[in-house]
Amino acid sequence: MENKWLRAALPALLIHGSIGTVYAWSVFKQAVADQIGASVPEVEWAFSIAILFLGLSAAALGHFVERNIKKSALLSTAFFVIGMIGTGISIQQKSLIGIYIFYGVVMGIGLGIGYLTPVKNLMLWFSDNKGLGTGLAVAGFGLAKMVFSPIMMALQTHVGLWQMFVILAGVFAVMMLTAVALIRKPLEWHEQPLVHRFNPMALVKNTNFIGIWLMFYLNITAGLAIISQEKDILTGLTQTGGTMAFSVTAIATIMSIDAFFNAAGRIGFATFSDRLKDRNTVYQLIFLMSLIMVLLTYFAPQTSTVEIIVIVTTFFLINAGYGGGFSALPPLLADRFGMKAISKIHGMTLTAWAAAGLSGNQLASFIVHGLGMSYQVVFGAIAMLYTVAFLISRFVVKATRTIIE
Template identity: 50%
Template sequence: MATVKQSSGNRWTSAIIPALLIHIPIGTVYCWSVFKQLIADQLHVNASAVEWGFSLAIFFLGMSAAFAGPMVEKDIKKSALVSMICFVVGFAGTGVSIALGFLPGVFICYGAIMGVGLGVGYLTPVKNLMLWFADNKGLATGVAVAGFGLSKALASPVMEWLIGAVGLVNMFYVLAAVYVVMMFVGFLLIQRPAGWTYDPVASHVSRASILKKPVFWGIWIAFYINITCGLALISQEKDILHDVLQSLPQYASLDAADFAAAIAGVIGLVLAVDSVFNTAGRVGFSALSDHLKRRESVYQVIFVMSIAVCVLQTVTGSIDNALLWAVLAMLFLVNAGYGGGFSTLPVLLDQHFGTKTVSTTHGLTLSAWAFAGLSGNQLASFVVTHAPDQSHRYAALIPVLTVLFVVALASITAVKVAGKRS
């Protein structure tokens, strides 16, 4: 492979800006909760019946990324175009399916077609950023991937306003038009650094050979658990806050209507701050990895931090305000670690498998996201449903997450030890 010329003149227009133009639209997949109930109401089904739309989107995201790696390695323009077409068609098609009252169409469009656009689009800018910012790979990927995490905070209020102004179906059409413009500009701008050429021999790596390496599975397990725990907690955020606030003296005496009105703003503020922590984690943890000898150390920090805040929440018990602050710390910091796990992954894989094949190894590892998308919400739902104390049902989830984070810490520590020996 030819030596990459590190030209700083076009790094923003050729790497960072197009990465954000691709990642911000596809990151709106996390806005599902904004319109999930509205879809159910319009199709006259239970909310649980439409939930598979989101689960399938995450599943197809991970699995398409697992298979798209070689295409991204070979032709970044093609992968950017495929991402744009699949994402926009799937997003607009969701609106068409709702208008027709066709629930399977939501699964096909939002879940399968849009999911493929998500996976290919998520993977497309990563290696490009690592080539353009060879000295600060973690920071570069963190800034771009932050667009994916920040998208929910940016798009949710816009979606709510559009739904009120033009209706649910037209919201999908309007945003599809906006996103096609953004992603098309990203497609036009994105390019490899001068001097880089695709070498099929150097860039080829057998998926089977990667899957045979214990180090890959150590990283995969740690990444899978981090996403599973993150999704399990995120899916219960509103219920957790509802239960905690309800236990506080200042809210305990309110009737149901007054209580709902009083806490609506609090919950909204917490969820907004959550998004900030998620975004900060994506940038901060990946940037931190640039200054550490071993990238695994960042994951160790994330898991130790997550274990600590889960234990803190558990030991505070029902000590009113102390419990509230412990819960907030848990939500904010686990969200930060959740985001940081995504942004640090490419540079961790680069450390073990090299930049030449990082699109392939990154794609394979993102298959963990697919399975976590199916298991995270379901794990939380199962534990909460079977909790012995339904008045504080969320509390049963925290010890389970703590144990899983311990397993993740052990897995990434084993990867770090193996890396030092090699």
């Protein structure tokens, strides 16, 4: 059967629905630290390294994805599954270095290749609605956290932490190998060799690319600063004895709803961008929405029902804008630079994700654990990041098209 849902949408959801579990990090980071006898800031580096290698591998292997998406899907599966198993064994052996290597480096490479693999394919199958296509491609990242966060918490309780990684590695292997079997570009599409060797320096010198890279980086940094700390923030509100305390089940439910908003934002914002004269406008909407919410959180009265309602709502909308920033990116790049080398250009832009992986959750961790300040300060810091991102989107990124080969 040859249709876009079977050959593009379903494989994308299976791949991203597996690798997207990287965003369930806050569900088990404390448990990892406790089990291996390390501090949370030390363990946090595993997540940062994973996002770093996601971006680096995407930038380095964009050409490989362009040539053969079946092979790239298979390679992503191998790295991701081996990384999961190695992480479980490293936890069992109480090896922090092993966790850095397997969760950070090995799994991170699988993340980068797997993230790129379905994107161009969906834009080809959904050529008239590229935003919808890429929204479907990366919605799995949000859905993964929503579906697997409660499963991870249950597995930790009933079978153990390191066993959870090994069991889920088997589940993800089945999901991703099914995607390998299904994924294929449209029969009428034939990859044309580049007339000239792809010149990354031409891209790096392009003002639009610089602006897009910077606003993408700032959106991820701000989002990660919140997303990586959600469980800790909710637990802290509970421990302070406010007017509303959250049980473990309630926290898991809120985080699952966060993930739903993340997935909905990926589909919603990207699809909405299909209807805009300039897709860059959707980023301005994302940054304004996010800025308003973090300012409301920063100035909300503390230890009150209002504060808790505002914080939870902020989680939901930050997740939506964070996800939307990812899904609207490939069609924006296609509009500015064409489709011919889109996987390579997209891969280079994802180096912003790599950089943000080192700054996002580390920023929040430094403010809270390093400086001993409250999470309120984190919201104030990311408000400044969203302000700068909006200004870049508004005044730096222009509606000009440059074909780069």
